[in-house]
Each structure stands twice: as structure tokens, then as C-alpha cells.
Amino acid sequence: MLDIRFIRDNRDTVEGMLKHRGYDSNLQSILTLDQKRREAIQEVESLKHERKVVSDQIAQMKKNGEDASPIISRMRQVSKRIKELDGKLGEAEEEIQRMLLLIPNVPHESVPVGKDENDNPVVKRWGEISQFPFTPKPHWELGEKLGILDFERAAKMTGARFTLYWGLGAQLERALINFMLDLHTTKHGYVEVLPPFVVNSSAMMGTGQLPKFKEDLFKLEDWDYYLVPTAEVPVTNIFMNEILEEEDLPLYYTAYTPCFRSEAGSYGKDTRGLIRQHQFNKVEMVKFTTPEQSYDELESLLLDAEEVLQKLELPYRVVTLCTGDLGFSAAKTYDIEVWIPGQQAFREISSCSNFGDFQARRANIRYRPKGKKKIAYLYTLNGSGLAVGRTLVAILENWQQENGSVVIPPALRPYMGGVDIISPRG
């Protein structure tokens, strides 16, 4: 959420920035409403002041045994008027809030201007694109032949876009989760948390999924509860309505959760395999920082995510999302894209973003800057470290052998009880 005062004072800048991300903003209506609101405040507050003073008078008069009824009946009118104005003011404030919640974040100045994903500049490449002396198979073919992925049976009990993992496949998924969490906690300094997998609407509001992207979420019937689409939601909202001390920042958290997404509007895309599921596992990293250090923290967050792929020896590249491709809440985002041999393409496996104070303002997460009196909104960041299902896809496809077996990357073997290869018979 943007600061209404910032919009008021920097209208042209805000409009220009939002235009770059393809958002056609009409700030006039919100500013008009804001003007009205401030006028109403002045009127109602002066009446409240009068009420306060006169009420004290009434108390005095009663004490002295005087007759206060003429003033009381006059104040009755004043109170009535206050109630009216307060009602109108409340409506205006709600309307402003509603509008603010729908305006996307302003991109950071370092974000390249562009229209869509084709304009995302590649900023880094790592590893050699795997060369095979045979035609690499897609992971669903490998997974089914190995007997570790079962899409058909998952569809019986649930439906499309769900997967049943068997045996070493299930173990591989679990190994990846532990491997990632251990890397972030022991080497990168993150504190592991295990949050609820269901959150309420104010948490969804806080991180920006609501009110605009309701159709992407799974909601529990008759409850104000939603299945988490990412651990970002519960973890960022840990400090909702709290004030932290600057000396406690930055805070690093990592969490494993399953993620549930309705994938509305993606009917034709990635219909086979694990790439696009209604439920997938993810290890997330979340940071709470001061504004000053946040962009350095974004760089190190990216490196923390990259290291997972490096240890698994999976080739990838990093792109900076251009203004037109940026997510609703983000000020700046790097996507890590891993090489998928079966598709001969790079596919997103992690998204690392700085949200500035956008989420903090929504979730009301603040900190006390050292040496200053005024409290301020802190900055939130998060990144996947990594999407587990897609990591499993990348391993199957990049580490596949001609006979359909898959070698386990060495870094992962301790987590696989020493298993170093998954073979069709195994």
C-alpha cells in the first residue's frame, strides 16, 4: 500500500511509475476524496473540542447545583451532528483505504522499464547447459517410469494438478526440503519457523494477495481462512501490528510450507507434470530490514537462493523483472530460472523480491530507528529457496541417464540415506 501523503505530494511521479508497470492509475478520485476527508476532520474535531469543553462546564454546574438543562439540550444537537460527520468521515476513510489497497507498488529506480517478460534482462548465468548424447525425457515420463510420480492416481482422489509421490520420489522431495532448510539455517543465518498453513483474510491483505487476487486462492468454506499460497504470507505477517527495535534488524526467517494456488486463468499452460500444480512444496526465505540496508539484503537473498542450485549442480540464469512484469506488491524482483532439458528452456524456480514498505504499511509492521524519535515502516523481502517440486523436476531432467535412471546430486545423498541413483527397477 502506498502512503496517501506520498501520493498527494508526488502525484506525477507516482502516476508515471505506475504507468511503467502497465497500471493505468486514476489518482484524481482518491486525492479528491482525501481532500474531502481532511475538511471533514477539521469540522468534526472542532465540534468535538466544543463538546469536551462544555461537558466539563456541565459537570461544574451540576456540582454547584445549577440548572444545566439549556446547555445540555444544545449539546444534544452538537452530538448528533458529530455522529453524522463521524459516519461520513468513516465512509470516506474506508473508501480511500479500499482504493489504496488496489494500487500496486511503485517500482524501484533500478528496475528496467519494459512491457513484459521478454524485456527482462538476464543478469547472470551459472553452470553449463546440460548436453545429452540422447534426447532428454521430460520429468513426468521419467517419474512415471521410475514409479516415483503418479499423476493418474492423484487425479482419482483429488483432481488435475495434484501429484502422488511414491517411494524414493517422496523421499527425494522430503530430502530437498531438509537440505534447503539446513543450508539456510546453518550457513545463511536464517531462523527456521513452521507457520500455520491456513491464514485469515487480514494476513492475506497484509502481504497483498487480497483484496485483488482472491480468485488465485483456496478458501475454506464458512471460514475466514485461506490455504497459504506461499510461506511469505504467514511469515511476513508474524509481526503484524508490532513495532520492532532497529537493533533487532535485520531478521532472517526460513520456512517450509506446502503452497496452494488455484492457478485460475492458466488452463492451457503446463498441463503435464509437476511444473504447475494446485499444491506444491516450497522453502521460503523472509527478511525484515531497514530501508537503508534492504537492497543489499536483496542481493544476498538472491545469492542464498542461488546457492541451493549450485550445490545441486543445476544450471540456471537470473533475470531482473522489468517494470511491466513486476508483481503487484514488489518494488524489485529477481527471478532465478533453472534449465529444464525436456523443454529446452529456463523455467522460474525462485523469485526474490524487495517489497519496500508496501507490505509493512498494509500489515502495520514498524520499527524504531536508532537515535530518532519517529517510528517508521520497515522493509520486507522474500525469496523462494526454492520451489521444491520444480527443483525435483530439474534434478530428474538434468541428472537423467540414457536408461531413464536418475543420479542423485552428491550434495543430496546424505539426505537420501546414501542412495545415489534412482533406477527403473529400484
Place this chain on the structure above:
RNA sequence: GGAGAGAUGGCCGAGUUGGCUGAAGGCGCUCGCCUGCUAAGCGAGUGUUGGGGGAAACCUCAACCGAGGGUUCGAAUCCCUCUCUCUCCGCCA
């Protein structure tokens, strides 16, 4: 699911016959004094949000005692609804 108790400032904790209580007292914290060091002691200060003014320091007004409504000239105090916490019973991994 049934019965009961509670929710006040960073923390503890007064205030529930409605009226200078944004809120006593204590702890903590900050600054100053004092002290050979530490501890103790003394003095001052110490919430948030919004409006208005100011270059700023800051000044001023309003709101906030779980949330939202209501009664009243006036509500932390009375009434209603909701949320959460705790205790007991039932059920249960």
C-alpha cells in the same frame, strides 16, 4: 460442543456508585546529578495515529484502555455483538 473468568501503556498493575484519568503506583528504558568501581540513591523525561501550523526542533487540536456498535451533555467505567486468552466438562491426533 457445554459452563465460567478475563482482555488497560514496553512489562506488572490500579481504576467498574460515568465527569481535568492518556490514564495512579511499580518495574523497565533515556538523559542529568551523585558515587573510587559495581550496586544503591536523587532529579527530569519516557505511547500511537490523524488534522492544523512550522524549514526544522517543535507547538496545537482530536482519537485510541481487545474490535465494532449503542445509551448519555459526557464512557476505560453502563448495554449489545464479535474476537482472543485462561479454567472446568465433553470429544479427540
